Amino acid sequence: MAEKLQALKQQVCSSIDEAKDKLCRLGDAIWHHPELAYEERQAHDTLVHFFTQEKGWTVEAHYKLETAFRATWGPVGEADGESVVHVGFLCEYDALPAIGHACGHNLIAESGAAAAVGLKAALESRETWPVPIKVTVLGTPAEEEGGGKVDLLREGAFEDLDVVFMAHPTQKNATYLPAVAVHSVLVKYRGRAAHASAYPWEGVNALDAAVMAYTNISVLRQQLRPDWKIHGIIKHGGVKPNIIPDYSELEYYLRTSSHLDLPNIRAKAEACFRAAALATGCEVELLFERNEFYEVLRNRTLEDLYEENGKALGMKFSTEGFSGSTDFGNVSHAVPGIHPYFYIGSEALNHTAEYTAASGADEAQFYTLRTAKALAMTALDVIFSPGALDKVKQEFREAKRREERNCSSRNMENWRPTTAMKTGS
Numbered sequence: 041m042a043e044k045l046q047a048l049k050q051q052v053c054s055s056i057d058e059a060k061d062k063l064c065r066l067g068d069a070i071w072h073h074p075e076l077a078y079e080e081r082q083a084h085d086t087l088v089h090f091f092t093q094e095k096g097w098t099v100e101a102h103y104k105l106e107t108a109f110r111a112t113w114g115p116v117g118e119a120d121g122e123s124v125v126h127v128g129f130l131c132e133y134d135a136l137p138a139i140g141h142a143c144g145h146n147l148i149a150e151s152g153a154a155a156a157v158g159l160k161a162a163l164e165s166r167e168t169w170p171v172p173i174k175v176t177v178l179g180t181p182a183e184e185e186g187g188g189k190v191d192l193l194r195e196g197a198f199e200d201l202d203v204v205f206m207a208h209p210t211q212k213n214a215t216y217l218p219a220v221a222v223h224s225v226l227v228k229y230r231g232r233a234a235h236a237s238a239y240p241w242e243g244v245n246a247l248d249a250a251v252m253a254y255t256n257i258s259v260l261r262q263q264l265r266p267d268w269k270i271h272g273i274i275k276h277g278g279v280k281p282n283i284i285p286d287y288s289e290l291e292y293y294l295r296t297s298s299h300l301d302l303p304n305i306r307a308k309a310e311a312c313f314r315a316a317a318l319a320t321g322c323e324v325e326l327l328f329e330r331n332e333f334y335e336v337l338r339n340r341t342l343e344d345l346y347e348e349n350g351k352a353l354g355m356k357f358s359t360e361g362f363s364g365s366t367d368f369g370n371v372s373h374a375v376p377g378i379h380p381y382f383y384i385g386s387e388a389l390n391h392t393a394e395y396t397a398a399s400g401a402d403e404a405q406f407y408t409l410r411t412a413k414a415l416a417m418t419a420l421d422v423i424f425s426p427g428a429l430d431k432v433k434q435e436f437r438e439a440k441r442r443e444e445r446n447c448s449s450r451n452m453e454n455w456r457p458t459t460a461m462k463t464g465s
Contacts, residue, residue, distance in 0.1 A: 045424050048162040049349070052416045055161035056154050056409050063157075063412075064405050066090050067150030071400040074135030077182035080107040083133035083149065087179055090153060096160065104195040105188060109179035113160050117169030124172040125429060127419045128198070128375070129156045130189075130206035130368070131179045142391050144209035144384065144399035145183065147408045151207050151382075152177060154412035159419050173423060176201065180367075187331035189367040193374055203342065203422055203432060204377035205415045206368060209399060209408070210390060212358040213350060214381040215343040219336040220267070221299035222365035223306060225292050226327040227253060227313050231320065233286040243284030247277045249320040250288035256312035257292070267297040268305055295365060299334040300447055334369035337439055341432045342378040342418065345425075349417040350380075353410050364390075373443075376436040378418075382411040 056063070066086065073082045084107045091097045091111035103110040115124045131152040132145040156177045163173060178197060182188035192198065210217075229250055234243030257270055264270070272292030278285030294305045310326060317324035347357055361381060368379045384407045386398035398404060422429050 048420050049417045051162040051165050052158040053413050056158040056413055059157055060409055063150055063154045067146045070133050070146040070149055071141050074140035077134045077185040080133050080181050084109055104197055105191055107181040111177040114174035115172040117172045124174050125423055126174045126200055126202045128176045128201040128204040132183045134182055134184050136184055139393050140396045141399045142396040147209050147399055151408050151412040154409055155415040158416040183367055187367040190331035190370045193370055198375050201375045204375045207380050207382050207411045209384045210361055210381040211387055212361060213355045213383050214358050214361050215347045216338055217361040217381055219366050219369055220295045220297050221302055221335045222293055222295045223302050223332045224329040227290040228325040229288045229322040231286045231322045234284045236282045236284050244321045245284050246288040246322050247285040249316045249322040250274050250290055252316035252319055253313050260312055269295040302332055333365045333367050334373050336369045336379055337372040339376045339435055341435050345421045346378055346380055346414055346418045350414040353414055376432045383407055
């Protein structure tokens with residue numbers, strides 16, 4: 041069995057190499073036309089066209105979301121009484137404002153498509169399969185803002201998947217880097233305009249409220265746990281110095297190592313925002329993002345398989361890297377999966393203009409397709425290695441049970457401020 045599995049892995053690599061020109065064109069087309077969250081129409085159409093041209097795929101455009109898609113192959117194989125092993129690959133393709141694909145989502149889309157193509161080719165090289173197999177590619181929009189994967193989870197897009205794979209570009213190869221939970225909020229203060237010199241007492245200063253809120257949050261940081269983070273900006277603070285601002289706007293990200301702590305950090309931040317409104321006489325509106333992003337739930341069985349395959353392809357792995365947030369975290373709490381990171385030939389940092397250039401460079405192609413090979417090879421391990429899928433699922437179930445115990449042991453009551461008042465002569 042080991043020799044047959046190794047032959048299938050070689051077939052993955054040769055198939056991806058044979059398709060490298062059209063895969064490169066796929067990623068390049070997305071890179072040249074960066075689109076923001078939920079607006080990735082050209083990227084959607086490019087990927088739909090790619091899979092429509094590939095033989096054997098059933099393609100559903102605008103799948104549950106306007107700019108999402110699904111491409112499926114199989115099931116293939118027959119086995120009495122056995123359920124289908126369903127493998128999923130994810131494609132991201134949204135960009136950032138002003139600086140385009142500065143997080144390399146064009147390469148995420150390319151690697152997901154390449155892995156699926158390589159896995160399908162390897163499976164087609166066999167005449168029989170130990171279990172029925174199905175491969176699905178999901179196009180998941182709006183990772184940078186909004187959370188398309190959370191929307192798709194809500195719509196049931198992941199319900200019948202057994203395992204799910206994607207990989208994200210960064211400065212190093214890593215099987216896992218901490219991805220924390222996050223929830224964003226838009227804070228709007230409304231006051232009353234007045235001439236700042238002639239009759240300032242007639243005004244209600246919304247900028248003062250924003251500055252106080254910013255200061256309140258900065259003071260709050262001293263009392264937060266080390267793994268909690270709050271960071272934000274003032275997006276609007278007035279139009280002219282001699283007009284008391286009647287409107288201001290802030291945007292904040294609230295991050296915790298576990299999504300179970302998000303209610304507590306939200307309550308603390310909300311108290312800061314409302315206190316500023318109370319002090320200045322402004323009205324305040326808090327608009328929390330519809331979707332929370334969860335931390336990534338690790339599956340070390342899948343991580344170990346991926347690392348073994350990556351090393352066989354010449355990858356060197358690191359455990360150091362950034363700690364951001366991703367809506368893949370929500371997926372990892374619903375389906376066993378991995379979200380490794382891969383080097384693209386540049387030391388540039390994500391979310392910079394330099395990384396935009398690196399994600400569109402020819403040099404990135406070798407590393408992107410090597411990563412796709414490792415993903416597809418890991419999928420073969422899950423399908424064909426005896427007991428591998430059972431071990432993956434058992435680890436997932438145990439992690440979910442630990443999460444349930446943590447949930448029940450936490451004090452899930454939102455934090456509430458108390459006011460102490462002392463009177464006397």
